[in-house]
Amino acid sequence: MSQLSKKEIVESVPQKGFFGHPKGLFSLFFTEFWERFSYYGMRAILVFYMYYEVSKGGLGIDQGTALAIVSLYGSLVYMSGVIGGWLADRVFGTSRSVFFGGIFIMLGHIVLSFPGGLGMLFFSMALIVIGTGLLKPNVSSMVGDIYPAGDNRQDAGFSIFYMGINLGSFIAPLTAGTIGTEYNFHLGFSVAAFGMFLGLVMFVVTKKKNLGLAGTYVANPLSPAEKKKTIKIVGIAVIILAILVAIAIPTGYLTLNSFTALVGILGFAIPAAYFIVMYRSPKTTSDEKSRVLAYIPLFLAAVMFWSIAEQGSTILALYADKRTNLDFLGIHISPAWFQSLNPLFIIIFAPVFAWLWVKLGDRQPSIPHKFSLGLLFAGISFIVILLPGVLSGTDALVSPIWLALSIFTLVLGELCISPVGLSATTKLAPAAFTAQTMSLWFLSNAAAQALNAQLVKLYSADTEMLYFGIIGGVAIVLSIVVFFISPIISRYMKGVH
Incomplete structure (x- = not known):
């Protein structure tokens, strides 16, 4: 099936029907x-489940530690897309990868449906990380x-697809989130499993009727010799990793802080390695x-954007929970x-942008x-949430309107970057690295959340205004830089618009 054109x-x-x-x-x-x-x-209640007291059904973990773990988890979820993309390109094809990924994700949520500790x-x-790595990049591919190549509907199609993502994201906090926080966390996780x-x-x-041959081929299949070599390398790597973990945990070398640092390094080292491999490949x-060169500044811009966007489920x-007046009207x-709110605004405005x-x-x-505009709005969103602290201090509860306005501003940026980035990735990807390049796109989110695992430690009531101001300001400056180098990036894109 790999010879399919x-x-x-x-x-x-079927080219008409949706x-x-x-x-x-x-x-x-x-x-x-x-x-x-x-x-x-799951994400809607995860941080609350971790830092809420045991008497309230939580795990009673330190608040700062809980924020760091959620960021690390998010980073690993998107980092695993590298493996999922490679398996799709070289072993399974995208369709089977999506199916296997869904199985792992469902099992992960089922495990959380039962009471237990850390x-x-x-x-x-771990199960959800593996499953999302298999499913997420490959369903987008x-x-x-x-x-068809050059079809003007493709950008609009990705916007519609992105609206589907956000319909699910919108309903989830209202159902699983409400059940989890108001009744029982484990019941909320079981809703996610279902x-x-x-x-x-x-x-x-x-899939058979609607998708035809899409996803059924292996873009760059392993030869018999490569399969043998790969199995050997993976086996050795697993054994070495198991030995290192077995030694590092009892001796105190593997701690949350050291693991956070390691993930932070991998968050940027892995995409750098991918860029090098794709560029040098015959x-x-x-x-x-x-x-590939044109894709690098877009990737870095996406990292900055997702660093802000993914703090919606942490900071x-x-x-x-702590700073907002939750009794309103x-x-x-x-x-x-x-x-x-983020997916709700996207549901409303994604068709407008499409x-x-x-x-x-x-x-x-x-x-x-478009990437420059997205970064600009992301930076402004943090300036917006900074203003209540300037106007009334960091001790008083603030109106939920401020948080809603900040999220709305971010969404304007997201609609300029996320669906456009998905579409651009499929257009800029080398033919031999189609699924892996989509994995690279999701690595921008992994790098961002690896960075966030370090950044969230700096947030407190005392540093609130400084925190939002510096991060928002950096995003705005970077948006200006991307705007001015856009003609150079476009030339390197070789006819892709």
């Missing part, structure tokens, strides 16, 4: 909808598969090498509900200019 794949997919898009978008839309429901259902939590996290089960059913039932053409979740607001890009056609901003 792009034309053969596209012809096997809002004017290929019918396969329906299957991928709802598979990702339920996967994101399960992921964000051991159970870390085991469930399949979206790129179902469109969501992933529904996603698996949707994918299996509809399977990468000269035009593709140029596009801003804490801000919602006669309604008591659950702190988990604020995590529904329509805008299609309407503008060739007159729309270039990909680098």
